[in-house]
Amino acid sequence: MNTEASIITALKQKGHRLTQARRAVIGFILTQVKPFSALDVHNALSKKGVKTDKVTVYRELALLASEGFLHDVQFDDGVKRYELAALDHHHHLVCIKCKKIDDIHMEHDLDTIEKTIRKQKKFDVLRHSLEFYGLCARCTR
Amino acid sequence: MNTEASIITALKQKGHRLTQARRAVIGFILTQVKPFSALDVHNALSKKGVKTDKVTVYRELALLASEGFLHDVQFDDGVKRYELAALDHHHHLVCIKCKKIDDIHMEHDLDTIEKTIRKQKKFDVLRHSLEFYGLCARCTR
DNA sequence: CATTTTATTGCAAATAATTTGCAATAAGTA
DNA sequence: TACTTATTGCAAATTATTTGCAATAAAATG
Numbered sequence: 001m002n003t004e005a006s007i008i009t010a011l012k013q014k015g016h017r018l019t020q021a022r023r024a025v026i027g028f029i030l031t032q033v034k035p036f037s038a039l040d041v042h043n044a045l046s047k048k049g050v051k052t053d054k055v056t057v058y059r060e061l062a063l064l065a066s067e068g069f070l071h072d073v074q075f076d077d078g079v080k081r082y083e084l085a086a087l088d089h090h091h092h093l094v095c096i097k098c099k100k101i102d103d104i105h106m107e108h109d110l111d112t113i114e115k116t117i118r119k120q121k122k123f124d125v126l127r128h129s130l131e132f133y134g135l136c137a138r139c140t141r
Numbered sequence: 142m143n144t145e146a147s148i149i150t151a152l153k154q155k156g157h158r159l160t161q162a163r164r165a166v167i168g169f170i171l172t173q174v175k176p177f178s179a180l181d182v183h184n185a186l187s188k189k190g191v192k193t194d195k196v197t198v199y200r201e202l203a204l205l206a207s208e209g210f211l212h213d214v215q216f217d218d219g220v221k222r223y224e225l226a227a228l229d230h231h232h233h234l235v236c237i238k239c240k241k242i243d244d245i246h247m248e249h250d251l252d253t254i255e256k257t258i259r260k261q262k263k264f265d266v267l268r269h270s271l272e273f274y275g276l277c278a279r280c281t282r
Numbered sequence: 283c284a285t286t287t288t289a290t291t292g293c294a295a296a297t298a299a300t301t302t303g304c305a306a307t308a309a310g311t312a
Numbered sequence: 313t314a315c316t317t318a319t320t321g322c323a324a325a326t327t328a329t330t331t332g333c334a335a336t337a338a339a340a341t342g
Binding site: 153158159160161178179180195196199200219220221 | 299308
């Protein structure tokens with residue numbers, strides 16, 4: 001499990017510095033359990049009174065992703081989103097109406113499928129993305 | 142199975158006209174078995190000597206999708222792509238190196254999963270997207 | 283603690299994909 | 313053939329994201 005301290009330590013070992021913006025971004029993302037975009041982060045920080053440029057947030061998230069603390073998540077709106085890498089591997093239920101995101105776990109099924117793909121297709125699966133789009137319980141009513 | 146004629150007939154019944162651009166786009170997409178973007182289509186038409194504006198292609202694909210002849214496909218590069226709706230339902234193997242797209246079929250597994258989601262989460266799954274990212278046989282070597 | 287090094291920031295500007303406004307055009311109809 | 317209006321093309325606007333670069337501020341060094 002990643003803490004603010006452990007992430008900062010890891011970054012420092014790679015020669016990265018602990019800046020105001022970086023601390024703010026790391027602090028924020030650690031509270032998130034749902035995917036977020038750079039603009040989401042920037043808005044959240046703005047509301048908290050933390051002033052940083054959008055560009056800084058974009059760069060910060062890219063760094064955190066490249067260092068393995070964040071994973072990419074892509075829904076069908078073309079916006080780049082991230083999610084804490086420390087979260088359990090899971091997939092998403094995306095409500096097309098209220099945009100709410102729920103998670104769903106199902107390691108087993110996909111592991112089996114990936115093995116099949118490796119064998120039958122000689123395709124080396126490194127990761128996958130699986131999203132279900134539909135209506136959440138509330139929006140169905 | 143959709144033919145150029147059947148699509149055109151269906152569109153006409155909705156009050157849409159058969160234009161040069163429309164015929165060209167429909168003709169092209171019917172030959173495609175892999176996902177394509179608006180710019181892909183525009184390039185292909187340009188090479189064939191069919192002159193149309195990119196905007197026209199964007200609008201045409203949006204129309205064809207809204208009329209159900211195309212489905213959205215989203216990879217993790219943020220580009221909007223489409224695929225013939227008439228193709229068998231399948232998923233994609235995306236080589237992160239050479240960008241080649243291969244298909245994989247596995248209705249059964251996901252049907253089961255969707256049923257579970259409906260029951261356990263009360264989430265009405267309308268569609269899903271599943272992509273595997275990795276290295277294709279050629280790029281592994 | 284002052285000084286130096288350089289990672290990082292912020293701003294402006296560039297990209298890139300896509301969308302929108304609108305007048306000109308052309309497909310289908312009377 | 314004339315008319316109605318869906319469609320086109322061009323310019324311009326949008327949106328998300330990236331890049332260049334000089335100014336700034338962490339961290340290291342003396």
